[in-house]
Amino acid sequence: MSPSKNKEPTIKRDDPMLAAEYSLGLLEGEELLEARGKMTSGGIFVSRKDWWDNWFIPLSDEMDGAAPDAQVWERINAAVNAKESGADAGADVVSLKTRLRNWQIAGSTAAAAAVAAVALMVVSPGQDPAGSAPVIAAQQAPLMANVPIGDTNLRIGVTYLPEAKEMLVSASGLTADGVHDHELWLVPADGSELQSLGVVVAGEERRVTLPAEITGNMGDGVAVVLTREPLGGKPDGVDAGPVVAEGAFTQV
Amino acid sequence: MVRAATPEAREALKSAMARLADGDQSALQEIYDATSAKLFGICLRILGDRKEAEDALQDVYVNLWQRADRYDPARASPISWLATFARNRAVDRLRSGKVRQGAVPVEEAAPIPDAAPLADSLLIDAEKATQIHACLEELEERQRGAIRSAFFDGQTYAQLAEDADVPLGTMKSWVRRGLQKLRGCLEANE
Numbered sequence: 128m129s130p131s132k133n134k135e136p137t138i139k140r141d142d143p144m145l146a147a148e149y150s151l152g153l154l155e156g157e158e159l160l161e162a163r164g165k166m167t168s169g170g171i172f173v174s175r176k177d178w179w180d181n182w183f184i185p186l187s188d189e190m191d192g193a194a195p196d197a198q199v200w201e202r203i204n205a206a207v208n209a210k211e212s213g214a215d216a217g218a219d220v221v222s223l224k225t226r227l228r229n230w231q232i233a234g235s236t237a238a239a240a241a242v243a244a245v246a247l248m249v250v251s252p253g254q255d256p257a258g259s260a261p262v263i264a265a266q267q268a269p270l271m272a273n274v275p276i277g278d279t280n281l282r283i284g285v286t287y288l289p290e291a292k293e294m295l296v297s298a299s300g301l302t303a304d305g306v307h308d309h310e311l312w313l314v315p316a317d318g319s320e321l322q323s324l325g326v327v328v329a330g331e332e333r334r335v336t337l338p339a340e341i342t343g344n345m346g347d348g349v350a351v352v353l354t355r356e357p358l359g360g361k362p363d364g365v366d367a368g369p370v371v372a373e374g375a376f377t378q379v
Numbered sequence: 380m381v382r383a384a385t386p387e388a389r390e391a392l393k394s395a396m397a398r399l400a401d402g403d404q405s406a407l408q409e410i411y412d413a414t415s416a417k418l419f420g421i422c423l424r425i426l427g428d429r430k431e432a433e434d435a436l437q438d439v440y441v442n443l444w445q446r447a448d449r450y451d452p453a454r455a456s457p458i459s460w461l462a463t464f465a466r467n468r469a470v471d472r473l474r475s476g477k478v479r480q481g482a483v484p485v486e487e488a489a490p491i492p493d494a495a496p497l498a499d500s501l502l503i504d505a506e507k508a509t510q511i512h513a514c515l516e517e518l519e520e521r522q523r524g525a526i527r528s529a530f531f532d533g534q535t536y537a538q539l540a541e542d543a544d545v546p547l548g549t550m551k552s553w554v555r556r557g558l559q560k561l562r563g564c565l566e567a568n569e
Contacts, residue, residue, distance in 0.1 A: 138555045147558045151529040152470045153536045177454050180463045182565055184455075185508035186530055187462050190424045192416035199419075199433045200411060203440045207404065316442065316471055317464040319449065343446025346438055348475045375475060 146175035150183060150318075160370035163352050167312055167321040167367035180318065209267065272351050274311075274374035276301070283327060285311065285351060287376065292342050294324065294335050301329040309371070310360045313341060314350040321367075324351065326360040347378040388413065388501065392457045399447035407444050414458060415440075417501050418465040425469035425533045435469045442468075458501050470533040514564035522557030525550065 138144075142165065148154050149162035165172040267289045274283040284297040296311065311324040322341050325333070337345075353372040354361065361367050392413055398406035418439060422432035439461070450460055502508070515523050525543070528534045534542070540550035 138559060140555060143562060144555060144558055152533055153529050155535050155537060181455050181459055182511055183530055184459050184463050185503045185511060187421050188502045188508050190420045192420040193423050194416055195419040195433050195436055199437055202437050206441045207407065207444045316468050318467050346442055348471050
């Protein structure tokens with residue numbers, strides 16, 4: 128059936144349409160990446176998505192309310208208190224070494240290298256000499272993301288250490304083309320604008336301390352995307368470049 | 380079971396969000412008490428599993444505490460924003476592969492025992508709910524059905540196409556025509 132014989136109006140797949148599809152969660156693959164790319168530039172696309180969110184969410188009034196188990200509040204409270212004291216008080220204490228070993232078995236070399244570097248960073252400064260192994264609270268477990276690059280075997284390893292609020296990005300397998308840089312973005316779970324995690328330096332490992340507005344969005348399952356940008360990263364006031372890769376954080 | 384939020388309840392929630400942004404930890408419990416039944420209902424519907432839904436709920440409130448200053452009253456009412464946040468978090472979890480795809484719908488799951496009765500939950504916005512329902516009613520059944528499944532069950536285009544046994548392109552075309560019409564209707568009602 129050709130469009131001319133079709134009585135229905137032609138579909139305009141414009142930004143408001145893409146924002147609706149993104150708001151509902153219909154998209155996958157390249158279309159999802161396209162929408163996420165637009166979420167990095169802020170402004171009108173984010174407002175369009177908010178517009179749809181605010182129209183769709185009243186539909187949730189049809190969903191029955193339900194009481195969560197009382198333990199959920201206790202867990203939230205414990206997690207908040209642990210973060211507040213910055214210590215491991217009251218939380219399960221697990222050995223970072225075990226987690227690292229598990230990750231190294233399951234993960235890629237780039238990510239494992241990133242973990243190894245982080246382990247050094249954790250252990251060396253001001254480690255309690257009495258402690259037999261570096262321990263951190265379960266709530267403070269490191270987050271790791273593998274971002275595979277296209278069909279290659281290359282991947283960027285991103286590690287985030289909640290306690291230190293530090294992120295380590297390992298792009299040791301990558302080479303610079305001299306024309307582009309790649310910028311890493313966090314996709315906040317609350318649907319707000321993407322946050323830049325900085326330009327990835329090909330062939331290097333980079334360690335940065337993240338500000339509170341980013342660390343608050345870090346969590347298990349939170350996505351990161353990589354965009355291709357002019358040298359120096361996305362210029363102000365323009366859309367981000369194409370999304371070339373994506374991954375998600377997993378708690379180690 | 381839902382109840383309309385009184386203006387007092389809305390103001391109390393708004394004020395608790397402001398206090399939380401100022402670092403008042405006691406505001407978190409107030410927000411939790413007022414909204415957790417609503418948000419848990421959303422997570423449970425999307426994820427179809429109590430344990431998963433409770434984990435998603437925990438993520439939402441811990442994240443909220445970490446970044447209480449991110450809520451912008453200009454973007455949405457507190458309850459709309461929190462409900463959207465909970466739905467997004469639940470959908471992320473559904474897609475992360477940790478949750479069995481095609482989990483048993485809540486209606487078909489084992490009945491929830493009396494120990495955990497359905498809880499009162501805040502209505503978001505009765506007026507907007509009426510309007511979006513009216514606009515959805517104007518769509519063809521297949522358009523409306525697909526849009527509702529995407530919202531209520533967190534289904535992607537690919538899953539909708541599979542369930543309806545139509546090619547992916549056909550499903551996209553149905554939904555996009557539906558969304559286009561829906562937009563026109565909602566804009567006309569603003």
